[in-house]
Amino acid sequence: MAVITPESNLLLKIQQRILDNIPEIRWIDADQGQLEFFTSTRPPVVFPCALIDVQDITYRDMQDMMQQAIGNFTIRIAIEPAATFSSTTPTQYKEKAITHFELAGKVAKWLNNWRADGILTIDFTRKSLVTEKRDDPYRVLLLTFECRWIDTGQANQGNATVSSFSYATTGNEDGIITADQLKNVTIIWLDRSDAWWGVATEGQPTLEPRKAIHDPVNGTLTFASNFGAGETVGMLLKGL
Numbered sequence: 001m002a003v004i005t006p007e008s009n010l011l012l013k014i015q016q017r018i019l020d021n022i023p024e025i026r027w028i029d030a031d032q033g034q035l036e037f038f039t040s041t042r043p044p045v046v047f048p049c050a051l052i053d054v055q056d057i058t059y060r061d062m063q064d065m066m067q068q069a070i071g072n073f074t075i076r077i078a079i080e081p082a083a084t085f086s087s088t089t090p091t092q093y094k095e096k097a098i099t100h101f102e103l104a105g106k107v108a109k110w111l112n113n114w115r116a117d118g119i120l121t122i123d124f125t126r127k128s129l130v131t132e133k134r135d136d137p138y139r140v141l142l143l144t145f146e147c148r149w150i151d152t153g154q155a156n157q158g159n160a161t162v163s164s165f166s167y168a169t170t171g172n173e174d175g176i177i178t179a180d181q182l183k184n185v186t187i188i189w190l191d192r193s194d195a196w197w198g199v200a201t202e203g204q205p206t207l208e209p210r211k212a213i214h215d216p217v218n219g220t221l222t223f224a225s226n227f228g229a230g231e232t233v234g235m236l237l238k239g240l
Helices: 006-021 091-097 099-111
Strands: 027-030 049-061 067-079 120-131 139-151 162-168 176-178 185-192 198-201 211-215 220-222 232-239
Touching: 006 027, 006 049, 006 067, 006 099, 006 139, 067 099, 091 099, 099 120, 099 139, 185 198, 185 211
Parallel strands: 027 049, 198 211
Antiparallel strands: 049 067, 067 139, 120 139, 162 232, 176 220, 185 232, 211 220
16 A cells, blocks of 8 residues: 555655664664563564654644644654663763663754655754653653644645645845746745745735745746745645
């Protein structure tokens, strides 16, 4: 069965990003309670491990049978320490006892401000880091990231397909984006740096504040204000 939902795609992309960039994490899986519900002498994972889950998704109706989703993705980083962090422990062993904090920092480095291509409209944002209190020797940190995406749902019906497009600015665009993806499409949703913007078609007499002008022939999108470096623009496009 093909993976088609944004939630499933995001789980796959998170797993792959950790796999590609943090080789110290030896096991990456969906969180199914492996660290709590095990009948053998140890959990069915290889340490250090990362267990991924999605929680607390809220949806808001949009036009064209689409919904905006805001959700939290959690990543549990677990280690099986071979030493304690006591003051009498040699430094090299104490460092191994807090490896989970180092791994959590690396996960945050690769996921915070990351945008999964073709899915997210707003970058991943780290929200919290919590140490779990446990009655076993395993040390576990819970990382929570918030992200936002559009579930096109039934919008991809008929001949016109809805697709997402994101653009990272450099600060040199003077408020104008030019891209082939903007040709021969209608922009049905637009977000600039986590703020909503309206869209008008080319020919609008004036460029109003918080409104962008889209030219589908030349593939340009013009804003009333210039960009700062590092701004992001996310949009949903529908073919004409």
